[in-house]
Amino acid sequence: MRGTLAAEFLSGNVPTTRLLTAPVEGWDKVEIWIHYGDATVHRHAITVAEERRSPRMQLASDELLRAYRIMKMIREFEERIHIEFATGEIPGFVHLYAGEEAIAAGVCMHLDERDKITSTHRGHGHCLAKGCDVYGMMAEIYGKKKGLCGGKGGSMHIADLSKGMLGANGIVGGGPPLACGAALALKRAGAHGVAVAFVGDGGANQGTTLESLNLASIWKLPCIFVIENNGYAEATSRNYSGAGQRFADRAAGFNMPGVVVDGHDFFAVYDTAAKAISRARDGGGPTLMECAVNRYYGHFEGDAQSYRAPDEVKKIRETRDCINNFTQKMIADRLVDRAELELVDQEVLALIADSVAVAKAAPKPAAEDLLTDVYVSY
Numbered sequence: 558m559r560g561t562l563a564a565e566f567l568s569g570n571v572p573t574t575r576l577l578t579a580p581v582e583g584w585d586k587v588e589i590w591i592h593y594g595d596a597t598v599h600r601h602a603i604t605v606a607e608e609r610r611s612p613r614m615q616l617a618s619d620e621l622l623r624a625y626r627i628m629k630m631i632r633e634f635e636e637r638i639h640i641e642f643a644t645g646e647i648p649g650f651v652h653l654y655a656g657e658e659a660i661a662a663g664v665c666m667h668l669d670e671r672d673k674i675t676s677t678h679r680g681h682g683h684c685l686a687k688g689c690d691v692y693g694m695m696a697e698i699y700g701k702k703k704g705l706c707g708g709k710g711g712s713m714h715i716a717d718l719s720k721g722m723l724g725a726n727g728i729v730g731g732g733p734p735l736a737c738g739a740a741l742a743l744k745r746a747g748a749h750g751v752a753v754a755f756v757g758d759g760g761a762n763q764g765t766t767l768e769s770l771n772l773a774s775i776w777k778l779p780c781i782f783v784i785e786n787n788g789y790a791e792a793t794s795r796n797y798s799g800a801g802q803r804f805a806d807r808a809a810g811f812n813m814p815g816v817v818v819d820g821h822d823f824f825a826v827y828d829t830a831a832k833a834i835s836r837a838r839d840g841g842g843p844t845l846m847e848c849a850v851n852r853y854y855g856h857f858e859g860d861a862q863s864y865r866a867p868d869e870v871k872k873i874r875e876t877r878d879c880i881n882n883f884t885q886k887m888i889a890d891r892l893v894d895r896a897e898l899e900l901v902d903q904e905v906l907a908l909i910a911d912s913v914a915v916a917k918a919a920p921k922p923a924a925e926d927l928l929t930d931v932y933v934s935y
């Protein structure tokens with residue numbers, strides 16, 4: 558142990574938990590001995606069994622900062638687009654993911670370049686969490702030629718196959734069958750890759766989703782279905798549109814595990830996704846994760862939201878915000894410093910501001926680009 562950390566530890570500035578962010582499998586007790594030269598100045602024994610149950614204790618501080626950065630990036634991206642859309646410069650429809658960041662981050666942090674995701678019409682968060690380029694995304698949303706899809710897809714159809722992001726999707730329930738196809742290809746390739754389908758609560762009622770659950774189960778596909786239950790499909794409350802209390806209960810009918818998780822809680826999502834993804838990688842087949850969450854903006858930008866109580870979102874932002882809750886836990890447990898988080902904030906804000914400036918100044922596709930990329934041969 559380095560002297561500086563030891564000194565901080567003795568002064569109480571570093572809690573014991575900080576030293577246990579990556580406990581060794583099978584250990585239930587750790588003794589920490591602090592030496593300066595030959596002298597032992599402190600000996601401390603900790604029972605780790607309790608602490609190891611908490612997923613936040615399993616993440617090293619650089620991973621916690623990565624989680625924070627992904628969520629913050631999505632939030633700031635969406636907040637900025639909310640402002641920019643109102644200027645009229647962004648073409649087409651935009652559906653914002655703000656409020657749901659913990660889901661994309663908590664799931665995608667377990668994925669790597671082998672893995673594929675399919676998305677929804679509310680896809681910016683999934684793209685960012687899977688590693689899509691911020692400049693390419695912003696240019697795409699502005700309909701510019703150097704956007705990820707040449708400016709022809711816009712917000713609702715961003716895709717980057719090189720990152721395993723198979724596309725935002727204007728077809729509600731369009732993602733799950735694609736994820737099954739990707740998962741079948743991954744299974745045949747034998748490299749333990751997985752496919753994740755993000756689906757809304759409205760999308761979960763589509764036949765395509767139910768057929769995909771069946772297919773994934775009978776073919777034992779490495780596929781995870783993440784139902785983002787934000788309580789509404791457009792203006793229709795989930796209570797009017799979905800039979801049964803929980804989507805997760807439907808999983809039993811398809812012979813796969815079904816779990817409900819708090820979609821505002823990064824650690825709950827992260828932990829549940831870890832189990833589902835590692836099960837899928839090991840050939841155990843699909844899992845359905847239902848994440849209970851809220852969206853902060855309307856169904857689309859411009860939605861008057863007359864179907865929501867006036868203070869509905871305000872209350873959720875104040876009490877259940879995934880980033881605030883994450884930050885409070887991190888600071889309380891002294892797992893990261895506030896200064897480290899502020900550095901991330903500055904970096905993310907600067908990046909997004911620059912991506913907007915670059916996107917605005919970029920050229921649109923030319924007339925001769927109109928018919929390129931319309932048909933693809935395989």
Ligand SMILES: Cc1ncc(C[n+]2csc(CCOP(=O)(O)OP(=O)(O)O)c2C)c(N)n1
Pocket residue numbers: 677678679727728729730756757758759760761787789790791856
């Ligand atoms: C097949 C199909 N049916 C209907 C629509 C119109 N539509 C667009 S978004 C949406 C609601 C989707 O709700 P949900 O799946 O809960 O996702 P959320 O918007 O809440 O993220 C509907 C009905 C569509 N795009 N595609």
Ligand SMILES: [Mg+2]
Pocket residue numbers: 757758759785786787788789790791
């Ligand atoms: Mg919904």
